[in-house]
C-alpha cells in the first residue's frame with residue numbers, strides 16, 4: 001500500500017469518526033478489502049483507482065454528508081495533489097456504486113464494476129443482514145419494517161453482479177440470506 005492509500009485511510013477514519021452502524025468506517029474498509037480481492041482476479045484493472053474509489057465511495061453519501069458534486073472526495077484528492085482527470089475518474093466510479101441511482105446500469109470500466117460489486121457484497125450475507133437492522137434502528141423502524149429491505153434490495157443483488165468473483169461470492173451470500181429470511185419469517189409468524 002502506498003502513501004496516498006495510507007492518507008486516504010487516515011482521511012476516512014477521521015471522516016467517519018462519529019458514524020456507527022450501517023454506514024461506518026468498517027463498511028468502507030470491508031468494501032476496500034473486498035474490492036482488492038476481486039481486483040486480484042481481474043487482470044485488466046488499475047488497482048490504485050480501485051483502492052481509492054473503494055475507500056472514498058461513501059465520503060459524499062447523501063445519507064451521511066450534506067455535500068454536492070463529490071465535494072469531500074474532490075477536496076481530499078486535490079489536497080493530495082491528485083490530478084483532475086484521475087479525480088474525475090474516481091468520482092465517476094463512486095457515482096456508479098449506488099444501487100438506487102443506477103438500477104440496471106452497469107459501470108463502463110472494470111474498476112467501476114469491481115467497486116460496485118464490492119459495495120453490493122457488503123449488503124448481502126450475514127453482514128448485509130446486520131447492516132439492514134442497524135439501518136432500520138438508526139431510522140426508528142421495527143424489525144419487520146427493516147426486513148422489507150430484503151425484498152426491495154438485498155435479494156435483487158445477486159443477479160446484478162458484474163465480475164466472476166463477485167458472482168461466486170454473491171451466490172453464497174444470497175443462499176445465506178434466503179435461509180435467514182425463512183427463519184425470520186417463521187419465528188416472527190408473518191410474511192414481511
Ligand code: FE
Pocket residue numbers: 027031057058119
Ligand atoms: Fe457503501
